[in-house]
Amino acid sequence: MHTPNSVQDLCDLFRAGGTFEIRGGGSKAEIGAPREAQLVSTAGLAGVIDYDPAELVLTVGAGTPLAEIQALVASENQMLAFDPFDHGPLFGRPAGAATIGGVIAAGVSGSQRLALGAARDHLLGFEAVSGRGERFIGGARVVKNVTGYDLPKVMAGSWGRLGVMTQLTLKILPAPRVRATMLVEGLDVAAAVAAMTAALRAPLEVAAAAHLPGIGTGLRLQGFGPSVDARAAQLPGHRLSETEGDAFWQAALPPADDRPLWRVHCQPSAALAIVAALPDLETRLDWGGGLIWLAGEGDVRAVAAMYGGQAMLVRAPEAMRAAIPCEHPQPAGVAALSVRVRRAFDPAGIFETGRF
Amino acid sequence: MTLCMPPPDQAVIARRAAIAAALRAIVPDGVIDEPTVLKAYESDGLTAYRQPPMLAVLPETTAQVAAILRYCQAEGVKVVPRGSGTSLSGGALPLADAVLLGMAKFNRVLEVDYDDRFAVVQPGVTNLAVTQAVEAAGFYYAPDPSSQIACSIGGNVAENSGGVHCLKYGLTTNNVLGVELVMMDGEIVRLGSRHLDPAGLDLLGLVVGSEGLLGVVTEVTVRILPKPQTAKALLLGFSTVEGAGACVAGVIAAGIIPAGMEMMDRPAIHAAEAFVRVGYPLDVDALLIVELDGPAAECDHLAAEVEAIATANGAVSCRVSTSEAERLAFWAGRKAAFPAVSRIAPDYYCMDGTIPRRRLPDVLTRISELAVQHELGVANVFHAGDGNLHPLILYDANQPGQLERAEAFGEDILRLCVEVGGVLTGEHGVGVEKRDLMPLMFNETDLAHQQRVKCAFDPDLLLNPGKVFPTLHRCAELGRMHVHGGATRFPDIPRF
Numbered sequence A: 001m002h003t004p005n006s007v008q009d010l011c012d013l014f015r016a017g018g019t020f021e022i023r024g025g026g027s028k029a030e031i032g033a034p035r036e037a038q039l040v041s042t043a044g045l046a047g048v049i050d051y052d053p054a055e056l057v058l059t060v061g062a063g064t065p066l067a068e069i070q071a072l073v074a075s076e077n078q079m080l081a082f083d084p085f086d087h088g089p090l091f092g093r094p095a096g097a098a099t100i101g102g103v104i105a106a107g108v109s110g111s112q113r114l115a116l117g118a119a120r121d122h123l124l125g126f127e128a129v130s131g132r133g134e135r136f137i138g139g140a141r142v143v144k145n146v147t148g149y150d151l152p153k154v155m156a157g158s159w160g161r162l163g164v165m166t167q168l169t170l171k172i173l174p175a176p177r178v179r180a181t182m183l184v185e186g187l188d189v190a191a192a193v194a195a196m197t198a199a200l201r202a203p204l205e206v207a208a209a210a211h212l213p214g215i216g217t218g219l220r221l222q223g224f225g226p227s228v229d230a231r232a233a234q235l236p237g238h239r240l241s242e243t244e245g246d247a248f249w250q251a252a253l254p255p256a257d258d259r260p261l262w263r264v265h266c267q268p269s270a271a272l273a274i275v276a277a278l279p280d281l282e283t284r285l286d287w288g289g290g291l292i293w294l295a296g297e298g299d300v301r302a303v304a305a306m307y308g309g310q311a312m313l314v315r316a317p318e319a320m321r322a323a324i325p326c327e328h329p330q331p332a333g334v335a336a337l338s339v340r341v342r343r344a345f346d347p348a349g350i351f352e353t354g355r356f
Numbered sequence B: 001m002t003l004c005m006p007p008p009d010q011a012v013i014a015r016r017a018a019i020a021a022a023l024r025a026i027v028p029d030g031v032i033d034e035p036t037v038l039k040a041y042e043s044d045g046l047t048a049y050r051q052p053p054m055l056a057v058l059p060e061t062t063a064q065v066a067a068i069l070r071y072c073q074a075e076g077v078k079v080v081p082r083g084s085g086t087s088l089s090g091g092a093l094p095l096a097d098a099v100l101l102g103m104a105k106f107n108r109v110l111e112v113d114y115d116d117r118f119a120v121v122q123p124g125v126t127n128l129a130v131t132q133a134v135e136a137a138g139f140y141y142a143p144d145p146s147s148q149i150a151c152s153i154g155g156n157v158a159e160n161s162g163g164v165h166c167l168k169y170g171l172t173t174n175n176v177l178g179v180e181l182v183m184m185d186g187e188i189v190r191l192g193s194r195h196l197d198p199a200g201l202d203l204l205g206l207v208v209g210s211e212g213l214l215g216v217v218t219e220v221t222v223r224i225l226p227k228p229q230t231a232k233a234l235l236l237g238f239s240t241v242e243g244a245g246a247c248v249a250g251v252i253a254a255g256i257i258p259a260g261m262e263m264m265d266r267p268a269i270h271a272a273e274a275f276v277r278v279g280y281p282l283d284v285d286a287l288l289i290v291e292l293d294g295p296a297a298e299c300d301h302l303a304a305e306v307e308a309i310a311t312a313n314g315a316v317s318c319r320v321s322t323s324e325a326e327r328l329a330f331w332a333g334r335k336a337a338f339p340a341v342s343r344i345a346p347d348y349y350c351m352d353g354t355i356p357r358r359r360l361p362d363v364l365t366r367i368s369e370l371a372v373q374h375e376l377g378v379a380n381v382f383h384a385g386d387g388n389l390h391p392l393i394l395y396d397a398n399q400p401g402q403l404e405r406a407e408a409f410g411e412d413i414l415r416l417c418v419e420v421g422g423v424l425t426g427e428h429g430v431g432v433e434k435r436d437l438m439p440l441m442f443n444e445t446d447l448a449h450q451q452r453v454k455c456a457f458d459p460d461l462l463l464n465p466g467k468v469f470p471t472l473h474r475c476a477e478l479g480r481m482h483v484h485g486g487a488t489r490f491p492d493i494p495r496f
Ligand SMILES: Cc1cc2nc3c(=O)[nH]c(=O)nc-3n(C[C@H](O)[C@H](O)[C@H](O)COP(=O)(O)OP(=O)(O)OC[C@H]3O[C@@H](n4cnc5c(N)ncnc54)[C@H](O)[C@@H]3O)c2cc1C
Pocket: B044, B045, B080, B081, B082, B083, B084, B085, B086, B087, B088, B090, B091, B092, B103, B123, B144, B145, B146, B147, B150, B151, B152, B153, B154, B155, B156, B157, B158, B159, B160, B161, B162, B163, B164, B211, B212, B213, B215, B216, B217, B218, B338, B427, B428, B464
């Protein structure tokens, strides 16, 4: 494992050549095909560089633990609005290792993504070292900027295939004063999707909507007290306490065991058909039905595709990961364009580890 | 005005008639070669630059766009896409040796899905028409540039346009789910999808804001939102800009993200009031409009909070809208700020830098010093919530030297924005206008990384050349280029 401490170390390392995999906290190491690559840790690139709560902007080193950042912004009554979570527990590891660089590079967004945007919507700027062994920057440190190509968008979710981000500037938002979860019990998937759709079609700023079979259908509201009360009165279900609500949203995360785990993205109106076609899998619906976690054995990818969705293989035994690509395959033209974009940042393919 | 554009290819110009004939074979009724008609396309919203195109073509189908681009690529002919021509950065400025590709005939709303909350529209549909298509069902499209009655969604995607509501609801990029894109070689790709966060590299995120350099957008899928139950606006007058700036900071510090938070300075207030007569206070140095939306309970509660913050920061006048008509009246002056200013000066030049909010008072002071130095007037309107400034430089193009002074003044403002930690453009784009200032923010290595993206989409650099990048490197040269240590032209200016 290489542990560079500076941009210069990274430039030197990449210019010497080889095949490299960027490693934050290792919480997602078991995602993707088994592969051989030199690991490059971002542990030496950790720390808060600049936090200006009044400007809603935070700049940190890529190796900074997510938990540390969440605690820091919480201390200023702020939040990472894209609601990231730690993948470690999904793979039997303790929580706490995930780094901000890894979270952004993997595009990890939680339940609130539905209303408040994804990881990519909150990365304002970055410094990185590309596969050419060169330092470059993209974006900026202000909340509104259209100067040049929006490289932060393509770095977020690139899984370390364009370069190593060394510093990230994130948009931070005020944390809500009050969070409320309305729980509707006893709905089947069809009724749950209908209830979530009705709530999301109404002007109630529902921040998150999930259906957990056996537990219920949760609709989250947040903001200032009088507003939350007024909106809660217009939704079905009964209002959970904040602690109960937090437990509900914790339970909306994917199951932590060793069954194969798929993450399906689809139009909410397709969720019912997808779930119905895979009766043997355990399912959890989030994003109003636009995200489905499925645990167990089944041809999830084919079913998702049949209904216009996409399936990512998040967790599986090694042999299955060697045989089934983790990312949903793309049409040939888009795939070829993606390769050209990757070669633009990484001409020699030093980040092509075979993981995807 | 002098602007260095790629030298026109005389060999292409010499083949103009043959090119027109070939394009006519693709779009029989949609080719314009009459010089008098072509003149209509000679500029966009940045009217200081004018150049009629060699030819214009107005396709109606994606297949035609693909055929046009494939032909132009094969023949080495440059193409400049155009939506409604309202760009304020010269993004749609034609070239003497290029075909102007007008997207106005792509004017249909193709599909609306309220359950999954998206609309599929053609790129020539105006921004406002998207909202109009869904408003009967209680929905709207959130990004609302002031030009929304005219500008096209395709142009919005290309510029990543914003509006007064993007503080809370985001820019175009945060509200687009997918596009159909035709690349310069005629290949048609779909980027993004109808659901959230599709697999693979976020190429959609790259295309939004790429200023027509990566491909021609032929279809756009946007997210639509339920229209808030109510909205309320506050009109707050301050005797100092510092007070108004402190109020903006106080609102954010209280955890409030208003739907919009706009500021105007004294000259802008006076120009707007003279134009729309809605009762703006004339004895203040800064006016804030703070809009809150949501259920009535929320608007009432937050209006009281904002009013208290304003009072604590020395507001000398405070009005809270009590009806929809009054709320719209508060906005009328702000929304008409550009035409209002054009009544007090023959010409104005609109700037678009973003700064960290806290630097607002000193940046305004520096702008007024620069106005004295350049001997020109300036009126300031800002999207104060996100630090996006629109200084409107007042000049008279008929007075010798004034245009040049206005440009020099504008450049000084943008340098100042970057110097205090901000950026050259918050929503209008780089275009030709800020192209040569890009090195203030990005060194050669940074720019080379951006230009290689261009090469991945358009290796012959035929689509909208001369925009965004100060130097046009051939793609082969960029592949070889190594800028060791990232030497910069402006080492003294704080960078990322
Ligand atoms: C009075 C006024 C007020 C304005 N207010 C705002 C504001 O509040 N916020 C804001 O962000 N902007 C504002 N603008 C700027 C402008 O309206 C926006 O940039 C708008 O998005 C441009 O859209 P358009 O259709 O006019 O594009 P055009 O000006 O025709 O083109 C702009 C760019 O987009 C490219 N392009 C156009 N269509 C396509 C397509 N289909 N495929 C690929 N590329 C394409 C062009 O090549 C060009 O580079 C304002 C302009 C004016 C004149």
